[in-house]
Amino acid sequence: MAGAIVTIGEILVEIMAVEKGNGFLAPQPLIGPFASGAPAIFIDQVGRLGHPAAIVSAVGDDDFGRLNLARLREDGVDVSAVAIHPGAATGSAFVRYRPDGARDFVFNIRDSASGRIDLDSEALAVLAQAGHLHFTGSSLGIPAILGIAERAVDIVKSRGGTVSFDPNVRKELLGDPGFRRALEAVMAATDILLPSGDELHLIAGVEDEAEAVRSLLARGVAEIVLKRGAGGASHFDRTGRTDAPGFVVEEIDPTGAGDCFGATYLVCRRQGMPVAEALRYANAAGARTVTVKGPMEGTSGFAVLDAFIATTKGAGA
Ligand code: ATP
Ligand code: MG
Numbered sequence: 001m002a003g004a005i006v007t008i009g010e011i012l013v014e015i016m017a018v019e020k021g022n023g024f025l026a027p028q029p030l031i032g033p034f035a036s037g038a039p040a041i042f043i044d045q046v047g048r049l050g051h052p053a054a055i056v057s058a059v060g061d062d063d064f065g066r067l068n069l070a071r072l073r074e075d076g077v078d079v080s081a082v083a084i085h086p087g088a089a090t091g092s093a094f095v096r097y098r099p100d101g102a103r104d105f106v107f108n109i110r111d112s113a114s115g116r117i118d119l120d121s122e123a124l125a126v127l128a129q130a131g132h133l134h135f136t137g138s139s140l141g142i143p144a145i146l147g148i149a150e151r152a153v154d155i156v157k158s159r160g161g162t163v164s165f166d167p168n169v170r171k172e173l174l175g176d177p178g179f180r181r182a183l184e185a186v187m188a189a190t191d192i193l194l195p196s197g198d199e200l201h202l203i204a205g206v207e208d209e210a211e212a213v214r215s216l217l218a219r220g221v222a223e224i225v226l227k228r229g230a231g232g233a234s235h236f237d238r239t240g241r242t243d244a245p246g247f248v249v250e251e252i253d254p255t256g257a258g259d260c261f262g263a264t265y266l267v268c269r270r271q272g273m274p275v276a277e278a279l280r281y282a283n284a285a286g287a288r289t290v291t292v293k294g295p296m297e298g299t300s301g302f303a304v305l306d307a308f309i310a311t312t313k314g315a316g317a
Pocket of ligand 2: 166196258
């Protein structure tokens with residue numbers, strides 16, 4: 001599968017509180033496990049679109065791992081580089097929405113199987129076939145991934161491949177010197193940056209949007225695709241700017257929108273579509289995701305996206 005899109009990062013299950021409220025301090029109804037993990041959602045969407053896709057990750061020898069592997073396989077993702085660690089449990093995230101839309105989490109990632117991700121022979125075999133490597137900021141909190149990111153980048157870039165990065169940054173993490181160093185290392189290799197909200201400013205260190213874009217392009221980022229939630233997205237490169245409106249939908253569950261957006265944008269561009277068309281598909285993939293409950297339940301292939309675009313307001317066509 002030459003030219004595959006490959007990602008490195010955590011595979012998790014997500015377990016959601018049924019009722020809104022504050023955290024997990026009392027027994028309550030829960031629903032799950034759902035297949036999850038930002039890199040896993042991203043690569044599932046790549047697979048759904050029919051593009052060669054693989055993930056370097058790790059799970060435990062348990063049902064949470066089996067559920068994820070079955071799901072990724074079914075959607076066309078090569079999971080040969082997902083190590084199964086008998087001594088570790090698959091990662092998990094418990095999430096509960098507050099009445100104001102904010103979220104409380106209980107994560108088990110660093111100490112789960114995902115904390116043991118390594119460049120073993122299966123991972124190296126997958127990277128040897130990669131045309132593109134994608135990172136998600138959520139993975140940069142895992143020390144094991146910091147240790148292998150640079151080597152993986154070198155392998156893919158030495159063969160003429162490209163690198164994308166979705167910062168998924170939380171302000172709290174930026175204060176951590178280890179995270180900041182990892183962020184700088186990945187940024188130095190990034191060809192396509194996929195920020196949302198104020199991540200553009202946090203990374204560039206400048207408030208003004210245009211100035212932040214200029215400074216990142218000057219640093220060597222070839223393309224910036226800024227996600228604007230319901231407002232759609234904007235694309236920037238050296239030749240200028242392209243805006244694409246969002247689709248009008250009812251938001252049920254925002255988790256996974258950014259990952260599905262990024263995956264769809266990258267696949268469309270690798271298939272040779274112009275920026276405007278790639279943005280339309282990416283906006284459609286993001287919008288469809290938020291209408292479905294569950295982090296990975298809203299991934300969609302081209303047939304579903306075409307139908308969605310044809311029947312949803314705001315295509316901007
Ligand atoms: P995530 O919560 O997954 O990290 P993000 O913050 O990276 O998401 P967003 O801008 O929230 O990124 O969403 C990504 C894309 O999904 C948007 O650019 C848009 O195309 C689509 N999208 C997200 N929310 C909505 C919405 N409420 N209505 C329509 N489209 C949406
Ligand atoms: Mg995001």
